[in-house]
Amino acid sequence: MEDLAARLTALPDREIADLLLARPDLLAPSSPSFTALAARAAGRTSTDLALAQLDAAAIAVAEGLVIPVLGQAGPVGTAGSDDLAALLADRLSLPLETVADRLSQLSRLALTISNRPAPGLAEALAPGTASWPPPAEDLTGPSPDSLTIIEPRTIAAESAQHAEEAVRLVTALLREWLREPGPLLRTGGVGVRPLARTAGALGLAPAQVATIVEIAAAAGLLGLDDDGAAWLPAAPALVWLSHGDAPPLPERWAALATAWASSARTPWLVGSRSEDGVLRAVLGDAAEAPWARSLRHRILHLLATLPDGASATPGFVRAALTAARPRRPIPEGAITAILAEAELLGITGAGALSRAGRALAEHAFPGADADPASLGVLEDALAADLPEPVPMLLVQSDLTAIVPGRPVAPLAALLERSAVVESRGGALTLRFTPDSVRGALDAGLSATELLDALGAYSPVPLPGALEALVEDAARRHGAIRVRPIASILRIPDPATAAGLLTEFRLAGLGLNEAAPGIITATASAGQVLRELRAAGLAPVMEDGQGRLVIDGAALAPGGADGARGRGAAPEPTRPGHVIASRRRAPTNRELAVMVGRMRAGQEALAAAGPTVVASDPVHALAVLRQGQANRSLLRLRLAGPDGEVQERTVRVRAVEPGRVRLADVVRETEVTVAIHRIVSVEPISRD
Template sequence: MSTVAITFADELRSRTDDDLATMFKSRPDLVSPVPNDFSALAARATSTPSLVRVIDSLNLWHYQIIEAACALPEPFKKSELIEVTGDETAFALDYLWQIGLLYKEGNNFRTPTNLKLLIGEEPAGLGPVSAKKINFSILKDVPANSAEVLARLTWGPPRGQIANVKKPGAAIAWLLENEILVPIDSHTVVLPREIAIKLRGGKIHKELKNEPEELNGKKIDQKQIDLAAIANISTILRWCEEFLHNLSDEPPTALRTGGIGVRDLKKIAEHLGVDETCVGFVAELCYLGGLVVVDPDDQILPTSAFDIWLTKPAEEKWYSLVVLWLETSRASGLIGKVSDKNIAPLGPELDRAGVSLIRKTTLKVLQENTQLSPDLSSIQSVVKWFNPQKANKDFVEWNLREAEWLGVTGQGGISTFGMNLLTEKDVLGVAASMPKAVDHILIQADNSAVAPGPLTPELSAEMGTIADIESRGGATVYRFSEGSIRRGLDHGKTGDQIKTFLIKISKTPMPQPLDYLIADVAKRHGKLRVGTAHSYIRCEDEGMIQQILHDKKCEHLRFRKIAPQILVSDFELAEVIGELREYGYLPAAENASGILLSQPNLRRAKSRPKPPRIISEFNSPKDAVIQSAVKTVRAGERSRKVEPIVAGTSSNETLSLINQYIADRKTLMISYADNNGSVSNRIIEPISISLGTLTARDETTGELTQFRIPRINGVAPALTILENKADLDL
């Protein structure tokens, strides 16, 4: 005669190996690490962190059923749950039982205690269970004014505030007198759960949504989607390169929290020709890939990994970044949002639990609705059905925007490249669709140049040093200016070298205005020099010295003239140079010996890449891991059951018995003391003895383990112990 399971642990023991494997697959956190036995498994499965994870994975339908289950008195029958929900619930019950949110007690069901605490005291907006027997017939006689009060409380929240429970209005007084409402304190009344369910027509929810709404949007041809997506991929790779080259040229100083400041972010955005939101995302993308880091001196610089990344093919570059974006728990859409303080890219405030889950759900919805650019409100609603506990509307919007920037989507629809990425294809198709790199430009008469396609990495880096990007698309337009030419000169180039480079790569002749611009800036560059006094300025042109001294924009630098050609300042060299350049002067730095200093072509971080931590989501373990976990729990349970039965043996008896079991290749049970002195029983398969150590396969872990012979307190055949234990149980 079988006993009825009354605890979750007992019910788990009665499940088959296939049932346990299904639960482990759906809740991978239960096998990280593997529990020792069923009691430990039950404790893990009903712990708050584990329940939070599994609740977050429920769709709206399953969540509504769990709400209904928590609202019923326990134990409840399957028919009782179906009565307050719907006939379709029968199909979901088995799944909810398999993942351990319900467990059986004979033919009835129960929910774990912690699950009720997480769902809350008012599941589905229902009040507390009535302490008295309710006369439902009184509901037919409710006055009209009292019915209005009930209508407001029926679908929740079930609590209402009144001035004084001893002096209520006529409508509430009748409800209190007939015990339809119950006073909680002197100002609060509540509608009991049973009455609310009766008023709801015997159902717990207004509508049980067993499937998501249909996704609405605009139909787009896949070819158009892919054309837009490949352009986006080309653009995001160029943005990353430009961003990192810009950090190399003019590295910003990190905030105290480690992020990029508002002023620096705006400056980089102007250089790239995009808004700060986009730059923040690019910065985060490079941060994830280990391409940028905050150095010990607080400068934000590219890492040496950037140089390796530049040499890779476009498809490999893109994959190395987008695969990290899929997994990251950082929400770059929060950048610039003001709460108590500004949130900065690369800072620590961007981590949000569940972001990766929402991102994957959003992409899954797009994947199931190909050639469709969804309406924002429609896809937000669908994602909300799949993840009712985590689906933040802003997160969905940001994920769609970032997917478009990355080329995972094009014009809002999932691209072939995005599909290949999500289905883990070996070839993503990016390389074949990418436009070929060009090795030339076309210089125009208005100090601009057009690159008729993506430039080779070498030319792109050189052009980024001496020109600013004005517009992007199939072709890139560069603009030469005084500032951009000065940047090239700061990198150690001469005016003649810049001219030679442009003449070599341009298919059109260099126009005279650009020739004059380069010559003029090269002539003035370095004429004014800044050194360290704290700082000093020297210039052979005394007129320029006088101009700076009387320039009202420079008054705050507090220059003092100590010689006809020399000014000194209390401000740091870098600050003086930066301010003078901002006011239209073109100073260059010099060292203590008066030698002109030029910045290195490549400025890289001294520290190694430090990609941000990720609030990880547990991935479904492989079948081999699941089967091993089932075996481990079963073995641990057998070991726990026979723990009191292993008798002590002397050292000689222990050695003799072990050698015998090695020869007979039998499984045995040992009582073993660990390093902390605690004793446990282990089922093992002995293999050999050497130098006072037994080598055996531990049945719990399946691994070869070494046991010190002096620590073995007792030995007995495992099969005999199990049989004896079974007899005792009977």
């Protein structure tokens, strides 16, 4: 400990500042002296944090400095740096310059002193030195030469298609939760049933829906209602849902991609239990993890370093990340899940980083706010890969339709409301059904307006079968109107009302006839709509004043916009909030002040002599650790349970987190003392 303190004292201020930046756990609280800094740097916790930054080659070099074959044979104590580097390079089968660089890195991190292990390094590395030297392939990681190279056109096509689909799915989620929000569980998050309901509406598996929901929330598109009882689209999401004023596709994608890159959420763990037994729910606190953001960062960085077009497999990524940080374990399944998320968002295509994904890796790393210029780069990168949209719709007499390419935005929005997608790819294949046409009618279009809008994109007249389908759906549309106030159903036809009351499939709605033509339901308005439609009916939504609700907005019969049925959209709410924000890096001036105080404190220690009394916790720990290393006697003053201060002469057995084990040499007993009970500690002179 004394050697490490002496070395730190001899370093220039700039190198001490660099050490603090490289080992940020030493920044707070600020150490009062270099002796205290040395004690903290040599502690097991801080040493483990420093080792977690090192790659496999640096760990192997460090292990080579502490194992007996080198520590006793003499090269550490007698050989120069060049000789030591050559010996380690030969034993590890690494290039000499690589070993020399890792030795320098260990010194800069205060893990070694003149190529000898600093206090704490041997203790931290001892379990891993049994198999030294490790296999050469474990030190360098897998070679990217083994990866498949994908054609740039294939990457661009697949990534652009996935990016467009991701934006569409988020928009569909917002529409679904505007109609029927995701209720909040008492334990937090959204439950299994709403997730399954949303999965059915979006045509996805619940696990995929969880990812879409979490990405939307991370992008600030979801918020809690005024009662904090349900998640629904936030104010920024209303722009996404506007049919004419929605931002361009690249702009919306950039918002999702940057939100994903900086997210600490783990949607692939939804449905599992945490270590303390808490069930992880989508948008719940338990689905957040401090390592998720960092792992996304590391994967993005790794993909960006691969050759253009290299398709990385989960096994390759795990092996490469393990070689880069062997003492930073990666949870099982996390790499596969994050790569799948990147594919879903179009950050990768066919496993290779896309043009937009590379821009994301370079300009929007996790933890850094994406400035407008960086967002512009992402948008331009995606726009460059998007195929030119086509304003053409080919409708067949069997009610199928084809868009020979990527539809223009107005056509895409129209088809999203009026048709069911059967396949996506180079062309878009769709089918018109009674349910899909009803979606356009629900959005406020009349039969004539819908046919005119579709006909504007068709090079030939629309087939009669489609016209008949639309007109028939329009005749049936609105025969039943559902109000969200206590789920009241207004049904002018007595026969239809009687049929609903006796329909066994609707028993779960709690239907009851309040008056002729008026039926109440205990279920929510959204559930009533969904189950009536499943029974083959075509109800529509009303607000409390009897006005039609169009995509969540109430429209008066004349078409003028009214107020939203649920009040103003909430502000965005980020789920979790359990992960502390990253510590702000100190400025050069703040670092200079810290180093200056430590240098002044060290000078005061030197002037006071070896018997200076350490009363602050950091300095006390430094004296305790130094006493443990020297096996010297210490005078310890402790606060007893009754508040009385006791004085003991002790030797330190072990310094552990939050406590210290001591041997009382006078009473010949061993005691364990909490750090906060120590009033002061000082070395006892041997004179």
